[in-house]
Amino acid sequence: MHNRITLLRAERGVSRKDLAEAVGVNFQTIGYLERGDYSPSLELAMKICAFFGLPVEMLFSLSPFEPLTEALLRAETTRPTPETTP
Amino acid sequence: MTATLVRPAPSRLTRRTRRLIVVGAAAASLAALACVALLPPGSLAVSIAKLTAALGSLIGFGVVMTRSSVWFLGNAPDTALDERERTIRDRAYFKAYGVFAGLAIVTAFYMLDLGPDLGLWVPTNYDAWWAIVWGFVMLGLGLPAGFVAWDLPDPVPDFEP
Numbered sequence: 001m002h003n004r005i006t007l008l009r010a011e012r013g014v015s016r017k018d019l020a021e022a023v024g025v026n027f028q029t030i031g032y033l034e035r036g037d038y039s040p041s042l043e044l045a046m047k048i049c050a051f052f053g054l055p056v057e058m059l060f061s062l063s064p065f066e067p068l069t070e071a072l073l074r075a076e077t078t079r080p081t082p083e084t085t086p
Numbered sequence: 087m088t089a090t091l092v093r094p095a096p097s098r099l100t101r102r103t104r105r106l107i108v109v110g111a112a113a114a115s116l117a118a119l120a121c122v123a124l125l126p127p128g129s130l131a132v133s134i135a136k137l138t139a140a141l142g143s144l145i146g147f148g149v150v151m152t153r154s155s156v157w158f159l160g161n162a163p164d165t166a167l168d169e170r171e172r173t174i175r176d177r178a179y180f181k182a183y184g185v186f187a188g189l190a191i192v193t194a195f196y197m198l199d200l201g202p203d204l205g206l207w208v209p210t211n212y213d214a215w216w217a218i219v220w221g222f223v224m225l226g227l228g229l230p231a232g233f234v235a236w237d238l239p240d241p242v243p244d245f246e247p
Contacts, residue, residue, distance in 0.1 A: 016242075025168035031242025038170050 001039040002061045005030065007068065008052050023047040104235040112232070114142030115224060119217055124207075132213070159238070160231040178233035186225055193218070 009019060016034075020027035023044060032038040040048070040060075049056045066074075099107075118139030125132045159167065159175050167175065201208040209215045 026171065028242050029168050029170045032170060032239060035239075035242065037239045041169050044169060 002036070002064050003033060004059050004065060005048065006034045008054075008059070009034075012052070019048070019051065022051050098241060100240050101238065104238065108232045108235050111142065111145075111228075114139045115221060117142075119221055136217075159234050174234060174237055175230075178230045178237060181233045182229035186222075186229055189225065190222070 005019075008014075009016070016027045016030045020030045024047070025044065029038065033040055045056060045060055049059050052059065118136050121132055121135035121139065125135065159171050160178065162171075164172060196206075197208050200206070209218055
């Protein structure tokens with residue numbers, strides 16, 4: 001199971017302890033999740049998603065996530081230009 | 087209940103170190119049993135071997151368990167553990183039960199049937215019987231924590247990336 005917890009924590013300035021307390025687990029468990037040593041239950045995954053306010057598919061995936069830079073680049077190149085916008 | 091229970095600091099030992107300690111403690115216990123079985127009873131060599139092996143086992147399990155999450159994981163109530171910790175603990179107890187039950191069955195068959203039939207060593211004196219009893223006591227108490235120590239991944243560093 002792949003996830004973007006590290007990225008989101010860094011982006012929002014949330015510590016492992018803060019996240020762990022919010023979702024009711026030991027902070028080591030958050031570390032193991034980030035390291036890929038543990039796959040969360042559906043309940044824990046939903047709690048983490050609720051904490052970040054994001055849908056589950058944005059945080060967890062069975063296949064590796066596309067690197068953020070590539071996703072941004074793709075979004076940039078597919079963005080409609082003012083001429084093509086009706 | 088979770089808030090009132092003091093959680094020990096996470097184990098600082100790496101998985102490799104913990105596994106070496108578990109293997110060392112198990113080897114010391116087996117060495118004690120072998121000494122009692124093979125050396126003449128009551129001799130100084132048996133006493134020294136038993137003492138050394140007992141100390142080795144106790145120090146080994148002590149290092150793994152003392153002030154570490156290993157002992158906590160094996161003994162804390164459900165409410166004090168999160169889902170990952172409960173999974174590790176349940177898996178450890180499942181494996182420990184299998185090993186303990188398997189050894190008990192094999193030992194019973196060996197001592198009652200196989201050993202005497204084949205003319206192999208069977209416990210006949212007080213020291214030998216007590217060595218076996220203490221072996222099972224140590225196994226019963228130490229196996230779950232031993233499996234937790236074996237399975238627990240390397241600790242997550244405290245610093246925030």
